[in-house]
Amino acid sequence: MRSRVAMTVTMVLAALLLPVPSGVAASSGFTRILLTSTATPATSQYVSWSRSRAASGQRVVTVAPDGTVRTSPAVRKTGTTKRTAGSTQYRYVARVSGLTPSTRYRYRIVSGSTVSSWRTFRTAPRAGEPFTLLSFGDTQVDNAGVPESTIDRAVKRYPSGELMLQAGDVVNKPWVGREWADLHRALTPSGQSRSWISSIGNHEQCKVPGPCRSGSARGFRSYFQGASNGFDGQRRTWFRVDHGPARIIVLDSFGSDLKRQRAFLIDSLRTNRRAWSIVLMHRGPFAARGDRDNAEIRRWFLGPLEKYGADLVLSGHDHSYARATKAGVTYVTSVSGPKYYDTSAKDFRENGARRVKWAERTSTFQALRITPTTLRLRAVVSHRAKGAKPATAVGRTLDLFTLRR
Incomplete structure (x- = not known):
């Protein structure tokens, strides 16, 4: 027993001392650190970061509660350029594997004599264990304002929220x-202790009117590491993640490969052995804005969503709040930034869906408590602009519903 304790103490000391050569303090040489989910987040984790210049031999050191130390090498990603993303960032990612579900790990990034501060993340629970996630619609503009306060408010109110979903248009x-x-x-700091999953929007890939530069969404693809599922022809902007009792299916609704994504969606829904199927895409099958018609999304995705039993579809794009139902599927559109459109039931009504809740000029975050038998979503108001409807105060619940198995 004494030797086992001594071994654990030695492993912890090694983890604390190995990355930091004598006289070197933790450095800020690593920026834009972001955690994103692998396809198997109960046993693995992506950690990505930026450097101002290229460097070899970078790695992530993790320490388990029992003192076990892992070192995971980093690979260099396609970075950003000043022309396509406004700055030159050398981007790196490490996949940390061999982890235990529902376990909090300490981690730091190491590159020669440069080290980051210690941070933590928690692995996803097993399929039968409940968890809380937080979801957000478009941030898009003024991210240092309303979206930042929305995210901070969500994390403060729901500190157990261990997974963050974002529905695209992260920038304008x-x-x-x-x-x-x-x-x-x-x-920051939520993205350094919780995994973010984001569906790519139209703005990140310049599917917008007027002049635009993105280098085929180079900024988004550099910063957000998508999961890989081994599906034929898969791109890293659409994927699936199994987290606790939920399978989260992420689609690129402005992609040029919607037919292939349809096949992926069908496969993901048919093979799901988890209790719930949650689909995340930037524009959903029904537009919450009166002058839009999401016929293309309905053409490719609506049939599989209904036939193969999707439970919840989360989207953004229309810069308002709406909840609707059709054929057993619940659709929630939301916005977390300060850009708003007027809302309408037109596209829902004309295509067989029933809109049951709406709001305009209102930013929200959604807290989802997911168990093997229930999925409960609460939409909380985080910002109200002039003319916001209905008159729900900041911090109050705008919408609340529960799906049951």
Whole structure:
């Protein structure tokens, strides 16, 4: 027993001392640190970061509660450029594997004599264990303002929220460096202790009117590491993640490969052995804005969603709040930034869906408590602009519902 305790103490001391050469303090040489989910987040974790210059031999050191130390090498990603994302960032990612579900790990990034401060993350629970996630619609503009306060408010109110979902349009003009800087400010510190999963929007990939530069969404693809599921022809902007009792299926609703994504969606829904199927996409099958018609999304995705039993579809794009139901599927559209559109039931009504809740000029975050038998969503108001409807105060519940197995 004494030897086992001594071994654990030695392992912890090694983890604390190994990364830091004598006389070297923790450095800020690693920026824009972000955790994102692998396909198997109960046993693995992506850690990504930026450097101002290229460096080899970078790694992530993790320490388990029992003192076990792991070292995971980093690989260099396609970084950003000043032309396509407003700044030159050398981007790296490490996959930390061999982890235990529902376990909190300490981690730090190491590169020669440069080390980061210690941070923590918690692995996902097993399929039968409940968890809480937080979801957000478009941030898009003024990320250092309303979106930042929305995220901070959500984390403060729900500190057990261990997974963050975002429905795309993380920036407005992808070639403007300040917008990415503001976004990472909004994602800090939550993105360094919780995994973020984001569906790509139209703005990140310049599917917008007027001049736009993104280098094929280079900024988004550099910063957000998508999971890989081994599906034929899969791109890293659409994937699935199994987290606790939920399978989260992420789609690129402005992609040029919607037919292939349809096949992936069908496969993901049919093979799901988890209790719940949650689909995240930037624009959903029904537009919450009166002058829009999401016919293309309905053409490719609505049939599989209904036929193969999706439970919840989370989306953004329309800069308002709406909840609707059709054929047993619940659709929630939301916004977390300060850009708003007027809302309408037109596209829902004309295509067989029933809109049951709405709000406009109102930012929210959604807290989802997911167990093997219930999925409970609470939408909380985080900001109200002039003319906001209905008159729900900041901090109060705008919408609340429960799905049951």
